[in-house]
Amino acid sequence: MEFESVIGLEVHAQLKTKSKIFCSCSTSFGDEPNLNTCPVCAGMPGVLPVLNKKVVEFAIKMGLAVNCKINLYSIFARKNYFYPDLPKGYQISQYELPIAEHGYLVISTDKGEKKIGITRIHMEEDAGKSIHSSNEGVSFVDLNRTGVPLLEIVSEPDLRTPEEAVAYLKALRAILVYLDICDGNMEEGSFRCDANISVRPKGETKFGTRTEIKNINSFRHVQKALEYEIERQIDLILDGEQVIQETRLYDPQKNITKSMRNKEEADDYRYFPDPDLVPLVLAQEWIEQIKTSLPELPESKFKRFTLDYKLNQEEAVLLTSEKELAEFFEQTVKLGAEPKKVANWMLSELLRVLNERKVNLYQSKFSPEQLFKLLLLIEKGVISGKIGKNIFEHLVFSGVDPEQYVKDKGLVQISDSSELEKIIDDIIAKFPKEVERFRQGEKKLQGFFVGQVMRATKGKANPQLVNKILEEKIN
Secondary structure (H helix, E strand, O other), X not given: OOEEEEEEEEEEEEOOOOEOOOOOOEOOOOOOOXXXXXXXXXXXXXXXXXXXXXXXXXXXXXXXXXOOEEOOEEOEEEEEOOOOOOOOOEEEEEOOOOOEEXXXXXXXXXXXXXXXXXXXXXXXXXXXXXXXXXXXXXXXXXXXXXXXXXXXXXXXXXXXXXXXXXXXXXXXXXXXXHOOOOOOOOOOOOEEEEEEEXXXXXXXXXXXXXXXXXXXXXXXXXXXXXXXXXXXXXXXXXXXXXXXXXXXXXXXOOOEEEEEEXXXXXXXXXXXXXXXOOOEEOOHHHHHHHHHOOOOOHHHHHHHHHHHOOOOXXXXXXXXHOHHHHHHHHHHHHOOOOHXXXXXXXXXXXXXXXXXXXXXXXXXXXXXXXXXXXXXXXXXXXXOHHHHHHHHHXXXXXXXXXXXXXXHOOXXXXXXXXXXXXXXXXXXXXXXXXXXXXXXXXXXXXXXXXXXXXXXXXXXXXXXXXXXXXXXXHO
């Protein structure tokens, strides 16, 4: 029996506002525990929430970006549940009447493009954070995160594979970052997701029993968790057992999901309209104003990169997947660099050194001006491409001027024919047997001679000129 998986994702995106959703406390990450709190976000009796207008603006932006209908009338509700880091005993969220709904997002995978429905987008407040100390045998509560504004973005169950789920998450994150409403930092929990998953025999239209995997905070973990859960559910069915509807957690060390609790339904949360917040009524004029202010989004930028810069699909996808990469690329091209060369260096050398150091582009000291100057030095024959690659990592993290660095380190390429001829004459004299073998047809030995010249000049010889002189002299 063949099975297919049915996946729906609930994404929580922390918004880049300076203050929380219902009070003026700072949203700064990494401050001392319980520093950014007040009677409102600490859930003290008698206090009243006041809605942050910027949160509403950001929610409208995201709704428009993923083709949602923006509701002119929406309501905040109380979602009741108990947790130590939820001081009020309820979370202010939206339920029956969210701010945006009925949208979609187009994703690309190896199998082509696919439209994924977005059920709803609603605003809510984040909970605090429990910190468990096994050494002391106690748990601590940090309320700094309590009240930080969130967008919850709920997809339709349109995803069928872990690969599609990851593609959807990457596309969603890219839009949030391009809009500049979320930093997309998965390690800090600014972008995290819950995955609902079930399996069913291929051809079946009825959904199977679903489980929910909570708070997955990396693309790799999403893929691994879904792969494991699909296999686990299929094995249960084939063994004649039932899949239990429950909430599970992913353990990345063991690469398994573990039962956490029974899955709650909406009735368990006892939703009702929050009596402290009036209904949110929006003006259509404001929505239109926000719509005209939207930046160029990843899908549009991808199409422009393939048309205007003649990049292939893979290059365009990678360069537009991160806002900072796309901006860096365009700024370098505007300085006069050839688009294809810029793309090649960014996608090979730049991403390699950034990944090795585990930093992003903004954490380096590299600028479009530096890359442009480096490419110009190679194009003019001042340095070879090999020397450019050798010094590249230093340039990225030092911020030095490439021209000055090459000059100070004596790396200028040797392009003097007479100087190279003397070096090549010495090498030919040193390896007579190899010269004879080359003349008898072993043309691959040319690489050997070029290597000897490069060794003798410490990599500074102009390779094109070396090959030309070698061919003349040996032949």
